[in-house]
Every structure is written in structure tokens, then in C-alpha cells.
Amino acid sequence: MNILPGQINGHNDLLEKKHRRDYQYLENKLTDDGHDTEELVRKIKALQVAIPSWALGTGGTRFGRFPGGGEPRNLEEKIGDIGTLHKLNRSSGAISLHIPWDIPDDPKAILDLAKDNDLVFDAVNSNTFQDQPRQAHSYKFGSLAHTEEAIRDRSIAHNLEVIKYGELLGSKSLTVWLADGTCFPGQQNFRKAFMRTLESLQEIYAGLPHDWKMLIEYKPYEPNFYSTVIQDWGSSHLLAGKLGNRAFSLVDLGHHLPNTNIEQIVALLIMEGKLGGFHFNDSKYGDDDLTVGSIKPYQLFLVFNELVEGIENPALSNPTPAWMIDASHNVKDPLEDLLQSVEAIKIAYARALLVKQHELEEAREQNDVVKAQELLQNAFRTDVRPLVAEARLRSTGALDPVGMFRELAIRQQLITERGHKTISTGL
Ligand code: PSV
Numbered sequence: 001m002n003i004l005p006g007q008i009n010g011h012n013d014l015l016e017k018k019h020r021r022d023y024q025y026l027e028n029k030l031t032d033d034g035h036d037t038e039e040l041v042r043k044i045k046a047l048q049v050a051i052p053s054w055a056l057g058t059g060g061t062r063f064g065r066f067p068g069g070g071e072p073r074n075l076e077e078k079i080g081d082i083g084t085l086h087k088l089n090r091s092s093g094a095i096s097l098h099i100p101w102d103i104p105d106d107p108k109a110i111l112d113l114a115k116d117n118d119l120v121f122d123a124v125n126s127n128t129f130q131d132q133p134r135q136a137h138s139y140k141f142g143s144l145a146h147t148e149e150a151i152r153d154r155s156i157a158h159n160l161e162v163i164k165y166g167e168l169l170g171s172k173s174l175t176v177w178l179a180d181g182t183c184f185p186g187q188q189n190f191r192k193a194f195m196r197t198l199e200s201l202q203e204i205y206a207g208l209p210h211d212w213k214m215l216i217e218y219k220p221y222e223p224n225f226y227s228t229v230i231q232d233w234g235s236s237h238l239l240a241g242k243l244g245n246r247a248f249s250l251v252d253l254g255h256h257l258p259n260t261n262i263e264q265i266v267a268l269l270i271m272e273g274k275l276g277g278f279h280f281n282d283s284k285y286g287d288d289d290l291t292v293g294s295i296k297p298y299q300l301f302l303v304f305n306e307l308v309e310g311i312e313n314p315a316l317s318n319p320t321p322a323w324m325i326d327a328s329h330n331v332k333d334p335l336e337d338l339l340q341s342v343e344a345i346k347i348a349y350a351r352a353l354l355v356k357q358h359e360l361e362e363a364r365e366q367n368d369v370v371k372a373q374e375l376l377q378n379a380f381r382t383d384v385r386p387l388v389a390e391a392r393l394r395s396t397g398a399l400d401p402v403g404m405f406r407e408l409a410i411r412q413q414l415i416t417e418r419g420h421k422t423i424s425t426g427l
């Protein structure tokens, strides 16, 4: 889908008068409050959130799947879709691939296509949770943690192969999410399974290029329903610590039991310099994969408050984590949903930038609970949408990305081009 700069300008011209009014009002308010609005716009402009290749199609459940049509049929079309998102919002400039779904047949051509779309390659993801056609060994009872050495070896070899594909495309990290675990008490020796996982990861780590990171995701349940080998941030952190300084934990918002204090986990991982990546989504019950910020926007803001404070704090040395959306749900147009998700992330980020960290710290030292809450909620209750829109406008994006997606009838065009019954690989 080629969107021409003239089309974006035409869209913006119609909305700019109202935007100017809204932005002027907010700019005055923020300046009166002691904020440097130019610095805020600069930071918001710089934020890039990677899009996973598996979020471009309609997700499904074991009860069914209702695709909306025009889904990308191959890696080239996935890059095209993310390129479209990036043209509209100028904040989705990276793609995260999942092997074997996204094996690049011609890496040079894929690199060129990504470049044409102004995209870079984020973390590459391995898949040892699904058996592939003609695969000799099954992952039914696990992969890196499996009791059988041959299956562990196969899983290790797959991860090393994923790294090779990533290297061809300029990725700099491997994300490992394991489905390994059990459905019934007694099925597995917890300690042995953990140690086997560690040993397998050590072999992968030994093959990790020196300028790469390994990101270790955790998840308390699903597809296994009694235990998972890497169930929580403690297990992930333990593995990362034992592996070495290029291994990090990755926090996926949906991978926590209800009411877990995720912002506190973020704070401690940053303190240890071990937060390597973040997967954004939202949920009411579990790993629901809903649009970012659609259910618990205050939690998202509190997480961002820790991220901003932790990353800007000169006393801490956590590298900037890889930001990514990780969602794929059942009812919305996936591209519209991703535009909404990126917007929600930028709004939460912008609000977190408004928190007066020094005053907050002072209030905490004095146990002034009310003041601390006021400081957080003043930032959270500020309508920062004009600030985010201004950052987008200055990056040549559309003032209203979802509105423009509809004005251009992008989904209809994709259906015409690709057909109604296309199915994208993914979850
Ligand atoms: C499964 O829960 C999952 O959503 C993990 O979060 C991974 O990041 C993703 O799938 C892709 O494997």
C-alpha cells in the first residue's frame, strides 16, 4: 500500500486548524507548569515501538477464527503492512520476526524492502512450541527442557538457526519464549526441568553474536496449565543472571496473574540492569492480547513511570529495553488495532514524562502519600493527545492515523489486492 506524502499532507491540512488550537492550549499549560515542551516533543518523536509479524492477522481461539480479509500472505506483505503503519504514525519503524513463519528466502531483497519502508529488524523469535511438518521430534512434552537429549538438541539448533536469520537482517537480539511446562502435578521434576533449560540456553548463549542480547520471556500458564518452566520474573532473572551480561528478562504485560504489581517488577529489573525488553498488550483475565491501554490505562502509565524514571536515572545503567507490541486478537482490524496500541503507548509515555520525579522523590522521603498521589495523578489526568499529535505531525505522520486508514479505505484495497480468504501465519 503506497501512501503518498501528498495524501498525508492533504489529510493534515483539514485537521491542522483544530490541532493548532488544542496544542497551543496544552503548550501554554505545560510551559506554565515548568515543562520544556520542545524536549517533550523530541522524546515522543524518538519513541519507536516494534510490530510483531504475528499481529498482522486476525487472532483466533480454539473455538474459531473470523479473519477480516486482506491479511498478509508472506513476509513481503507483512513488511508492506508495517510500512503502512509507520507511514501513518511514524512510530512503528521496526518489525520483529518469528521463525519459521518468517524465513527470508532472499534476505537481500527483504532487507531492501524493509529499507524502502523505512523499517529495521527488531528481535527475532524462536518457535519451539509448535511441531512443524516433517519434524522428526515432537515438542509435545517440551523443547529446551525436554527429558530427551535429541529434542533438546533440536530445540537448541533451531534457536541457533534463528540467530543466523537475524544476523542476515541486522537484528541484534533473540527472544526466547518457551511453552515448556506441565499440565498435571507430578508430571515433571521442577528442578531438573529448570536445569535442563539452563543448560540448553547456555549452548544457545555460546552461539550468540557478541553484540546481541538474549531476552528471556516468562509466563505463568498456557499452553501448559499446571506449571511452566519459566513461570515468573524470578525464574527468568535467575536464568539471565546465570547466563551472563548479554542475557536479560523480558516483561510481557499479559504474562502475569491478575493484580500482579508489574510496575514493581519493572523497577527491580531496572535496578539490576536486567530489563531487556517489553511486550505491550492489555488484558482483563490473563494473556488476553487486547489493545494496549484498553482495560488498565493507569497500570500502563505506572509501568511507564518506572520505565522513564529508571532509564533516565543516571545512577542506574539498564540499557534501553526493546519495545514491542505483542497482541493478536479476534475481532478488530489488526492494522487499526495496532495504530490504537501504538497511540496508547505514546500517550502513557508522554504522561509519564510529565511526572515531576524530583518532587515525587521528595514526597516519598517525607512519607507525604497524598502529595505523591497528586503528582502521579496530575500527570495521568493531563490530556496529552495534542502533544503526541504534534510529535507525529513534525515527523510527517498523519494527525489522525486511524481516521486516515479509513479515509484511504486501506483494508478494502488490501482485500482487492490479496483476496478475502488470506490467512496470515501467527497465533
Ligand atoms: C505466547 O504467550 C506469546 O504471546 C509470547 O508472549 C511470545 O512473545 C509470543 O507468543 C510469540 O511467540
Ligand code: MN
Residues within 6 Å of the ligand: 177, 217, 252, 279, 326
Ligand atoms: Mn510476548
